[in-house]
Structures are given as C-alpha cells and as structure tokens.
Amino acid sequence: MTNDECKKVVLDIIADIAPDEDLSNVKSDVRLRDQLQLDSMDFLDIVMELRKRHGIEVPEADYMRLASLDSSAEYLVPKFNALAAKS
Amino acid sequence: MTLPRIVITGIGLTAPNGNSLAEFRGNLLAGIAGIEWLDVRYMGRLLAGVCHFDALKHQKKKEVRVGTRAGSISIWCAREAVADSGINFEAFPKDRVGIYIGCTEHGNVETENEIFAISKFNYDTKYWSHYHNPRTVANNPAGEASLNLGVTGPAYTIGAACAAGNLGLIHASQMLRLGEVDLALCGGVSESIHTFGIFAGFKSQGALATNDNPAKASRPFDKARNGIVVSEGGCLYTLERLDDALARGARIYGEIAGYGVNSDASDYVLPNPTRQAECVRRSIAHAGLEASDIHIVNTHATATPLGDIQECEAIRAVFGAGCPDTHINNTKSFIGHCMGAAGALELAGNIPSFTDLVVHPTINVDDLDPACALPGLVLNTPVRASRVDTILNNSFGMLGINSTLIVKRFVA
Numbered sequence: 001m002t003n004d005e006c007k008k009v010v011l012d013i014i015a016d017i018a019p020d021e022d023l024s025n026v027k028s029d030v031r032l033r034d035q036l037q038l039d040s041m042d043f044l045d046i047v048m049e050l051r052k053r054h055g056i057e058v059p060e061a062d063y064m065r066l067a068s069l070d071s072s073a074e075y076l077v078p079k080f081n082a083l084a085a086k087s
Numbered sequence: 088m089t090l091p092r093i094v095i096t097g098i099g100l101t102a103p104n105g106n107s108l109a110e111f112r113g114n115l116l117a118g119i120a121g122i123e124w125l126d127v128r129y130m131g132r133l134l135a136g137v138c139h140f141d142a143l144k145h146q147k148k149k150e151v152r153v154g155t156r157a158g159s160i161s162i163w164c165a166r167e168a169v170a171d172s173g174i175n176f177e178a179f180p181k182d183r184v185g186i187y188i189g190c191t192e193h194g195n196v197e198t199e200n201e202i203f204a205i206s207k208f209n210y211d212t213k214y215w216s217h218y219h220n221p222r223t224v225a226n227n228p229a230g231e232a233s234l235n236l237g238v239t240g241p242a243y244t245i246g247a248a249c250a251a252g253n254l255g256l257i258h259a260s261q262m263l264r265l266g267e268v269d270l271a272l273c274g275g276v277s278e279s280i281h282t283f284g285i286f287a288g289f290k291s292q293g294a295l296a297t298n299d300n301p302a303k304a305s306r307p308f309d310k311a312r313n314g315i316v317v318s319e320g321g322c323l324y325t326l327e328r329l330d331d332a333l334a335r336g337a338r339i340y341g342e343i344a345g346y347g348v349n350s351d352a353s354d355y356v357l358p359n360p361t362r363q364a365e366c367v368r369r370s371i372a373h374a375g376l377e378a379s380d381i382h383i384v385n386t387h388a389t390a391t392p393l394g395d396i397q398e399c400e401a402i403r404a405v406f407g408a409g410c411p412d413t414h415i416n417n418t419k420s421f422i423g424h425c426m427g428a429a430g431a432l433e434l435a436g437n438i439p440s441f442t443d444l445v446v447h448p449t450i451n452v453d454d455l456d457p458a459c460a461l462p463g464l465v466l467n468t469p470v471r472a473s474r475v476d477t478i479l480n481n482s483f484g485m486l487g488i489n490s491t492l493i494v495k496r497f498v499a
Contacts, residue, residue: 051214
C-alpha cells in the first residue's frame with residue numbers, strides 16, 4: 001500500500017463519520033482536528049472503522065499517530081503491508 | 088392558593104400520516120391512514136406506522152449519524168413547536184426552558200443494532216460501539232434536543248409506557264406551576280418500529296395486528312380487530328403560564344384543564360377498567376368539571392380484542408348511558424400505536440376541534456363490536472359538534488400506568 005492509498009482509506013472513513021465536512025482540501029501535514037470538526041469520539045470512530053473494515057488495530061497509546069493524514073499514513077502503511085503479507 | 092393557568096402555545100409533530108398539525112389534521116378529517124409495510128430484522132415484512140419527516144431540516148448529517156431516531160424525532164418536534172409558538176427563542180433564557188419527553192422505552196433499538204453488528208464479528212465485543220451508552224441512556228431523546236436547541240434548563244424523559252405522552256404534558260404543567268421553568272417543551276416520542284423486539288413481543292403475546300391492507304390494519308372497536316400496529320412518531324408542545332403567553336401576544340391553542348394519573352397495581356399487561364375509570368374521574372374532578380362537560384373523549388384503544396372492551400367499560404362507568412354533547416373517537420385507527428408519542432399526538436389531532444367544531448372519526452369500523460358500542464362514538468366519517476370546549480385524552484400503559492389529560496378551549 002502506498003502512502004496516498006492509505007490516506008484515501010482514512011479519508012473514506014472520515015467522509016462517513018463526518019458527513020458534513022468538505023474533504024476536498026484536507027492538508028496532509030496539518031492536524032485533522034485543526035481543519036475539520038472532529039472530536040474524541042470521532043477519532044474512536046476512525047479506530048473502530050480501521051478495525052472493522054481493514055482488521056487494523058490501533059492501540060490507545062498510538063492514537064496520537066492518527067493526528068494528520070501524513071502521520072496516519074506513516075503509522076498505518078506498515079500495518080497494512082504486514083497484514084497483506086500474512087494473507 | 089390559586090395556581091397559574093397553563094396554556095398550549097405551539098405544536099410540533101411527526102405522525103405516520105403528517106409532519107405538521109395542518110397535514111395531520113387534514114388526513115384525520117379525510118380518513119387517510121398512515122400505515123405501511125416495513126421490513127423488520129429477523130421477522131420480514133410487517134405493518135407499521137412510519138414517519139417521513141426531513142431530519143436534516145434541523146440536524147446536521149453527523150448529528151443524525153451519532154444520535155438516535157428518538158433523538159431526531161425529539162429535535163424535529165421541538166424545533167417545529169418552537170417555530171409554531173412564535174416565541175423569540177434566540178433571545179429566550181435557555182436556562183429557563185425545560186424539556187420533558189415521555190417515552191415508552193429507550194435503548195432497545197441501539198442495543199439490538201449493536202448485537203446484530205457484533206454478530207458479524209463472532210460476537211467479539213471489541214466491535215461494540217463507543218456510542219452505545221450515550222445513545223441508550225434513558226434521557227437520550229431529551230438530551231439530544233437540549234444539545235440541538237442549546238437548552239440548559241432541565242431536560243429529561245419520563246418513562247410511562249404508552250401513557251408517557253400525556254405524562255410529558257402533565258409533568259411540564261407541574262414544573263411551570265412550580266415556577267421551575269418559564270417555557271416547557273413537552274409531550275412524547277417513539278422510535279419503536281426500529282426494534283424487532285416490540286413486534287416480536289406483541290406477536291408472542293397474540294397482540295400484533297395483521298391485515299392484507301395496511302390502511303385497514305388498525306381497527307379499534309371493530310369486530311375483526313386483531314391487535315396493535317406498532318408506529319413511530321412524536322409530538323411536543325410549547326407550554327407557558329397564561330400571563331407569559333398573553334404578555335407576548337401568543338396564539339393559544341388551549342388550556343390545560345386537569346389531569347389524572349394512577350396505577351392499576353393488578354397485572355403486567357392486562358388493563359384494569361376500574362382503575363382506568365378512577366383515572367378518568369380524577370381528571371374530570373381535577374378540572375372542576377362534570378362528565379357531561381366533556382365534549383370529546385379520545386380513547387386509548389389499541390385494537391386488541393380485550394383491551395378495547397375494557398376501556399369501553401371504564402368509559403361507560405364514567406359517562407353512563409351517554410352525555411348528549413360527548414363525542415368519542417380514536418386516532419390509532421389512522422396512525423397505529425405511536426407508543427410514547429401516542430397521548431401527545433392523539434391530543435394534537437383533536438385540538439383543532441376547538442375552532443372548527445369537527446370531531447375526527449374512528450375509521451375502519453366496518454362491523455362495530457357490540458361490546459364497544461359507546462354512545463357518541465364517531466364512526467368512519469367526521470361529525471360536526473354543536474360545541475367543543477373540552478377534550479379528554481386517555482393514554483394507558485403496561486404495568487398499569489394510566490393517564491388522562493383534559494384540555495379546554497381557551498377563554499380569557
């Protein structure tokens with residue numbers, strides 16, 4: 001999985017959990033909470049949807065790694081690739 | 088001690104056959120029911136009363152996603168009632184607003200949804216939603232309304248089975264009289280059709296209506312009645328003390344005249360006509376009226392074979408051989424049983440009678456059960472009354488909770 005593909009996965013989830021938000025200009029290097037109306041429950045939604053849709057676990061200690069699209073991709077791509085290697 | 092008079096100044100509703108009082112009332116007078124087929128999880132196609140209001144008129148998409156159906160119904164009704172009241176809500180002190188919403192039950196929908204969702208993950212509870220608790224707390228419908236409207240006064244629900252809609256209004260009247268709040272948003276809501284459990288429960292009880300024609304399915308007092316049509320819905324009112332309403336030049340729909348609330352203390356599900364009659368008598372006495380002063384009796388009757396007869400027995404006990412000016416009707420024949428919303432919605436459907444002097448009928452009575460042949464029963468077509476000064480609204484619920492509310496035409 002590429003970083004861009006991973007960012008799209010995260011953005012697809014955000015599109016569902018924050019349906020009122022305009023996601024066309026989300027900046028990859030800016031914290032998601034600084035550019036979108038997302039609260040702590042929404043971040044739990046992102047974690048839950050990664051688990052449900054993709055089998056990816058994000059331990060609570062790593063939640064901060066999902067702060068921006070860039071940091072999410074940096075953190076999640078190895079997990080996606082490890083999962084793909086298993087299957 | 089003279090207690091403040093309490094008046095109705097706004098009505099917001101969603102019913103299976105209307106999303107405003109005008110639309111709802113129009114369909115009640117035109118004989119148009121609102122029952123349709125609904126796919127129910129595990130059970131298939133069943134008859135139900137479904138509301139078709141536009142939740143996004145008053146909520147963001149995210150609010151709808153995070154919240155509950157009961158929350159959406161509450162917000163719709165509260166916002167519509169506030170708009171209808173004409174009050175300057177933006178400027179109104181929000182800590183002086185109370186929200187009192189009657190519910191039959193709350194939380195079953197979300198619990199069923201979550202169990203279904205984790206069934207896809209071998210019942211692993213790590214897939215259980217973190218929204219479960221805020222969605223299922225009993226105060227959820229009122230709490231969601233408080234968030235949406237920015238109300239910082241007391242906002243909570245009143246659990247009273249199918250008597251809850253009346254209880255919302257009664258409790259709000261009491262809080263206004265005590266001076267606890269200056270404006271009350273009150274009534275009842277129900278999201279029941281989104282849980283299979285209520286359908287399955289009534290079916291197991293032998294009390295779920297069946298009919299090939301949805302419009303004919305809910306038929307209180309008819310010989311062929313065979314049970315309840317489960318419906319969703321909501322109706323919230325703005326109530327104010329009369330002096331406040333007059334001071335702002337509010338339109339007044341009617342005045343809370345009196346009420347009665349009691350308990351059967353006799354059975355989990357079977358009604359008790361003796362206690363029902365006591366409740367009705369208590370409400371009439373509380374209003375300072377006689378039975379003959381009541382011009383419309385809106386029955387609770389749900390179209391169960393036994394329950395309808397028992398309510399008729401209670402009404403006979405109070406009204407005797409019939410009071411010449413008393414008309415008796417039923418709204419569930421149009422919209423099914425809206426559970427926690429029933430009392431509040433059914434009252435609303437009758438309130439325009441104060442001004443148009445027309446009494447909406449009980450439809451679907453093709454063959455009147457002699458045991459339900461009450462004098463004054465308005466069957467199948469509306470009737471014009473010589474006067475409508477009072478409406479008595481019955482709502483009874485499981486575990487034997489009875490409520491009767493009387494509203495009178497406003498006379499300064």
